[in-house]
Amino acid sequence: MPREKFEALTEQMFYILLCLQVECYGMDIMQKIRTLTDGRVNVGPGTLYHLLDDFLQAGIIRQTQVQGRRRCYLLTEKGAAVLEGEYQRLKTLTEDYRRFQKGVEDL
Amino acid sequence: MTEKSRRKYRLENFVFYDYAGIQEHLQRMASRGWMLESITPFFWRYRRSTPQKVSFAVTYFPEASDFDPGPTENQQLFLDLCAQEGWQLAAQWAQMQILYTHRENPLPLQTDAGRELRAIHAAMKKNFLPSSFLLLFLSVFQLIIQGSRVVEKPLETLSEDTVLFVLLLWFIMLLLQLLNLGGYLRWYVASQKSIEATGQLAKSRSYMCKIGKGVLALVLVIVPFWIWDMAVQQKSFLVLYGIALSAGILTVLFSVQGLLKRLKAPKEINQVFTLAAAFLAGIGISIFGGSMMLQQLSSDDPQVLSVVQPDGGIVEYPIYDDPVLLRLEDLQDTPDAYYSRVSEEKTSVLFRVAWGLQQGMDSQGRKLSEMYYCISETSLPLLRQFCREKALDLGEYAPESQRWEPYSLPQWELPSLYRLYDGEKPEGYRYAVCWEDRTVILRMESEPSQQQLTDAFTVLGKA
Numbered sequence: 001m002p003r004e005k006f007e008a009l010t011e012q013m014f015y016i017l018l019c020l021q022v023e024c025y026g027m028d029i030m031q032k033i034r035t036l037t038d039g040r041v042n043v044g045p046g047t048l049y050h051l052l053d054d055f056l057q058a059g060i061i062r063q064t065q066v067q068g069r070r071r072c073y074l075l076t077e078k079g080a081a082v083l084e085g086e087y088q089r090l091k092t093l094t095e096d097y098r099r100f101q102k103g104v105e106d107l
Numbered sequence: 108m109t110e111k112s113r114r115k116y117r118l119e120n121f122v123f124y125d126y127a128g129i130q131e132h133l134q135r136m137a138s139r140g141w142m143l144e145s146i147t148p149f150f151w152r153y154r155r156s157t158p159q160k161v162s163f164a165v166t167y168f169p170e171a172s173d174f175d176p177g178p179t180e181n182q183q184l185f186l187d188l189c190a191q192e193g194w195q196l197a198a199q200w201a202q203m204q205i206l207y208t209h210r211e212n213p214l215p216l217q218t219d220a221g222r223e224l225r226a227i228h229a230a231m232k233k234n235f236l237p238s239s240f241l242l243l244f245l246s247v248f249q250l251i252i253q254g255s256r257v258v259e260k261p262l263e264t265l266s267e268d269t270v271l272f273v274l275l276l277w278f279i280m281l282l283l284q285l286l287n288l289g290g291y292l293r294w295y296v297a298s299q300k301s302i303e304a305t306g307q308l309a310k311s312r313s314y315m316c317k318i319g320k321g322v323l324a325l326v327l328v329i330v331p332f333w334i335w336d337m338a339v340q341q342k343s344f345l346v347l348y349g350i351a352l353s354a355g356i357l358t359v360l361f362s363v364q365g366l367l368k369r370l371k372a373p374k375e376i377n378q379v380f381t382l383a384a385a386f387l388a389g390i391g392i393s394i395f396g397g398s399m400m401l402q403q404l405s406s407d408d409p410q411v412l413s414v415v416q417p418d419g420g421i422v423e424y425p426i427y428d429d430p431v432l433l434r435l436e437d438l439q440d441t442p443d444a445y446y447s448r449v450s451e452e453k454t455s456v457l458f459r460v461a462w463g464l465q466q467g468m469d470s471q472g473r474k475l476s477e478m479y480y481c482i483s484e485t486s487l488p489l490l491r492q493f494c495r496e497k498a499l500d501l502g503e504y505a506p507e508s509q510r511w512e513p514y515s516l517p518q519w520e521l522p523s524l525y526r527l528y529d530g531e532k533p534e535g536y537r538y539a540v541c542w543e544d545r546t547v548i549l550r551m552e553s554e555p556s557q558q559q560l561t562d563a564f565t566v567l568g569k570a
Contacts, residue, residue, distance in 0.1 A: 012219055026184070027191050030214075045188035046166045046216035050226055053181075069180075069187050 006058060009086045012043045016051055017083045020075045023064050026052055055079065115141055116150040120319040123203065123235040124227055124291055125311040126165035133197075133205065137161040142207075146200045148361050163207050164194060164216040169229035171202045174364065174378050176371040189216060202230035220302045228295065235291070239284050246281035250274070262483050262497045266458040269345065272333045276326070283322055290315050348396045352389070359388035412445050414472045424472045431463035432570040435478050438559045444468060444475050458494060459484040461570070477552040480567055484545040491544055498546035499525075499539060509534055516557050521564050540564045 009017070015033045024032065029052075030043055043051075052073065055061040060079035065072035075083065121129050133143050138160060141153035171182055178186060178196075186196055186204075192214045194206040206216065217223040253274050256264045264270050290311075297309035330350075337346045363384040367377040409425040416422060429450040450463035462481040468474050483498035485491055499511055506529065514526035527537040536551040538560060547567045555563070 010219060010221075027188060030188075030192065042214055042218055044215045044218035045192050045194065046164075046185070046226075047219040047222055049185045049188050050222045051219070054222075069183055071184065 006060065006082050008089065009082070011041055012047060013051060013055075014083070014086055015041055016043065016048070016055070017060070017075060017079060017086075020061055020073050020079070021083070023072050023074045025070050025072050027070060113155040114144075115153040115155075116147075117153065118149065118323075119151045120316055120323065122287060122290065122311065122315045122319070123201075124231060124294060125316065126167075126203075126227070127308075127310055128316060129165045129205070130163045133163040133207070134161060137163070137207075143197045143205060146198045146205075148357070151198075159209070161207050161209060162213050163197070163205060166204050166206065166216045166223070167202050167226045167230035168204050169202050169226060169233055171199065171204065172374055173201050174368070174374045174381070176368050176373070176377070192216075201234045220298075220306055220308050224295070224298050224302065224308060231291065236288070239287050242280060243284040243288065246277050246284060249277040250281060253277070262458055262460050262494065263453070266453040266455050266460040268333065268336045268455040271455050271457065272329060275329065279322055279325065283319075286315065286318060344399075348399075352392045352396065355392045356385050356389050360385040409447075412468070412470075412472060414470070422472060424468060429463070431465060432461060432482070433463065433478070433480055433563055433566050435465050435467065435476055437566065438478075438555070438562055445470070457485060457487065457490060477550075479548075479550040480563070481548045482545060482567055482570065483547075486544060494544075495541050495546050498548065499541075501527075511539055514538070516560070519557075519561075521561065521568065524560070524564075538564075540568065542568060 006013070012033075015036065016029055019029050019032045019036070026048065030045065030048060033041055033043055052061065056063065056073075058078075059076055060082055061073045062076050063071055064074045119132070121132070136143065136153060137156070138158055140156055140158040142156045142161070143163075144152045144154045146152070168182055168185060170179060175182075182204075189196075189206055193208040193210040194213070194216060195208065197205045197207045199205070217226075253264075253270060256270070257274075294309055294311050301307055301309040330346075334346045360381055364377060364381045367380060372380070409427045412424040412426055414422050414424065424445070424447075426445055426447045427449045429448050431448045431450045434448070435446070444467040446465060446467045448463065448465045450461070452461040453459070460481070460483050462479070464479045465477065466474060467476040481498070483494055485494040501509055508530045510528055511525040512528045514524045516524060522540055522542055525539040525541070527534045527539075536554055537548065538550075538555075539546060539548045545568065547564060549560070549563055549567065551559075
């Protein structure tokens with residue numbers, strides 16, 4: 001069954017939303033993610049543009065400033081809920097992992 | 108170095124979604140010292156540069172259009188993001204954006220294959236798929252129209268090379284569109300599966316490019332042959348008119364589109380004016396071509412026999428003088444009369460059909476005599492039986508009681524003679540002789556003698 005859109009975020013979506021908890025220029029997002037993940041996660045410019053467009057369409061982020069061709073974005077309440085939902089999902093996965101690992105070690 | 112040697116124009120044959128094939132090709136061209144400069148409606152233009160290692164990336168921006176006066180605001184935003192990572196726009200082909208960078212190990216433009224596939228599919232839905240479906244529909248429509256003509260009158264239709272070439276070209280078009288659409292559907296489904304499994308898009312098939320080149324080569328062989336063949340039949344003006352019509356419409360279309368882009372006209376205005384200009388050009392060229400043909404036809408106006416009627420009115424009888432293969436005068440003594448001769452001969456690689464009709468009338472326009480013949484011939488052994496059957500076919504409106512029966516005449520030296528019967532009685536004076544590769548039908552106004560039949564079929568059997 002196909003996943004509901006943004007029900008589970010990809011790694012790149014997750015980091016973009018994470019960065020946009022603070023108002024941020026689109027152009028700076030790529031560098032921020034690179035720094036945040038020590039270069040482990042890279043978002044290509046094409047992908048970034050399309051994902052920002054998808055998030056805007058879905059009301060997950062909003063545009064806050066337009067300076068010439070530079071645009072600033074910020075997470076909306078809906079976006080914050082999506083990000084929190086993803087965090088909870090990942091946390092559940094991690095907790096399940098720990099619980100299962102503990103069970104294995106106790107055997 | 109001359110301006111010419113600094114530019115190269117190539118007819119590239121990539122399918123729209125073959126991003127990987129295009130990237131590899133452009134990187135190879137750059138390593139040979141040819142950088143892509145722009146993509147025109149027919150050619151890709153390259154400029155001379157020093158051979159260099161350049162990375163190319165092909166991506167799709169569904170919002171873009173060939174009618175845009177320049178990059179849209181969103182497109183510029185997208186290009187700015189790309190520029191930040193060192194990617195520069197090399198050329199645009201409708202929604203396709205081709206970028207390049209000199210950086211070593213550059214960050215790829217697309218790092219999410221799923222999102223990339225959605226962008227490609229959106230671009231395909233906007234451009235490639237509607238035009239492919241339209242061409243597919245047109246191919247089927249044309250094949251049905253031409254096919255029904257073939258079914259209705261097979262020999263008359265298939266003895267025209269133009270019909271054969273048109274059928275062949277539309278058939279090629281149909282196959283090409285089926286391959287294009289099938290190829291894309293296959294790649295799209297394969298990419299969906301590949302993204303699930305590996306996170307990567309599937310590779311597009313290189314054979315699509317080869318098939319495209321093969322088809323183009325075939326068309327480039329067929330069209331000159333067609334022109335030559337029509338020239339032999341003194342009808343090359345028809346092909347040249349068709350080519351001029353297509354070239355004229357395309358020239359107007361791309362000129363108006365280019366001019367309005369340079370004038371920075373909005374996309375919608377450009378679309379409306381370009382389509383209107385192409386439509387008007389099509390009508391204009393059609394009217395011009397039609398009037399030229401009418402002029403040619405009117406220059407062949409027949410002589411006219413004018414007969415004054417008892418009430419003082421005048422009736423005009425056209426007297427044609429087409430070249431015929433057999434004349435009444437060759438068979439019998441003919442009274443002084445006005446003879447009108449009409450004929451037509453069509454030859455294709457499959458069949459030859461030649462018919463002639465001669466009518467004689469007196470000075471009052473009364474019919475004195477008439478003779479009609481029709482030769483149907485094929486040089487292909489496989490089609491001989493078919494040719495004979497169709498030549499002797501009486502058509503759907505003939506009564507069922509009518510049939511061809513063997514007709515014996517003493518000391519008949521030609522192949523078997525047939526005569527048309529209606530029930531037990533002969534139906535007029537209609538005769539047929541079937542050679543291996545040729546069937547000849549002869550219709551007379553009065554019963555011919557054996558010598559006249561022999562003379563007529565001897566002439567028509569060799570003509």
